[in-house]
Amino acid sequence: MVGLRRLAEDSREISRRSFFAILGWLAFLAASLAACVEAVRFGYPNATYEEPSLFKAGLASEYGVGSTTVLIDKRVVINRDPDGIYAFNLICTHLGCTPRYFTDVTSDLVAKGIGGLRDPLTGQSASPANPAVQGFKCPCHGSRYFRDSVNFYGPAPRPMDHIQVQKGRDGHLLLDRHSFVDLTTRLKV
Numbered sequence: 001m002v003g004l005r006r007l008a009e010d011s012r013e014i015s016r017r018s019f020f021a022i023l024g025w026l027a028f029l030a031a032s033l034a035a036c037v038e039a040v041r042f043g044y045p046n047a048t049y050e051e052p053s054l055f056k057a058g059l060a061s062e063y064g065v066g067s068t069t070v071l072i073d074k075r076v077v078i079n080r081d082p083d084g085i086y087a088f089n090l091i092c093t094h095l096g097c098t099p100r101y102f103t104d105v106t107s108d109l110v111a112k113g114i115g116g117l118r119d120p121l122t123g124q125s126a127s128p129a130n131p132a133v134q135g136f137k138c139p140c141h142g143s144r145y146f147r148d149s150v151n152f153y154g155p156a157p158r159p160m161d162h163i164q165v166q167k168g169r170d171g172h173l174l175l176d177r178h179s180f181v182d183l184t185t186r187l188k189v
């Protein structure tokens with residue numbers, strides 16, 4: 001009789017232990033799940049302070065033929081050539097720094113004997129007599145671009161990205177920094 005009672009107590013003890021073990025595992029799984037959800041949520045900000053990609057940039061008549069206008073706060077350049085208006089993101093295609101505008105990005109190269117450098121908007125060739133051509137230089141690793149966004153020196157692999165320019169109902173230019181177009185696209189004005 002004593003043996004039977006002992007057996008019953010042992011099995012009760014074992015099932016109580018199993019119950020607490022299962023409870024412990026369930027608590028562990030719940031905590032792990034909550035931690036995973038938090039980790040995923042952390043990757044998505046509750047609010048974003050990034051500027052909207054679409055913005056207005058005045059009237060087309062404010063941009064003369066042959067002009068280059070740098071909107072440094074937007075990291076955008078607006079050009080006008082005889083075919084119309086176009087714009088590109090002022091973001092270096094090497095590693096994303098912001099190139100700066102200079103009235104002369106070619107004189108030192110001409111002095112080194114590098115030829116074939118030509119302003120795309122005026123057609124002016126850089127020569128020993130007239131070596132300065134306007135353009136952009138990247139402060140990070142020295143890439144250079146002509147005014148029309150085309151890279152011609154340094155590690156940048158391609159021209160800067162051209163973006164969509166439209167005319168809004170009120171006649172103002174409407175630019176979208178996230179909407180890309182090819183290099184030949186123009187807004188006729």
Ligand code: FES
Nearest residue numbers: 092094095138141
């Ligand atoms: S980021 Fe512009 S040259 Fe490297």
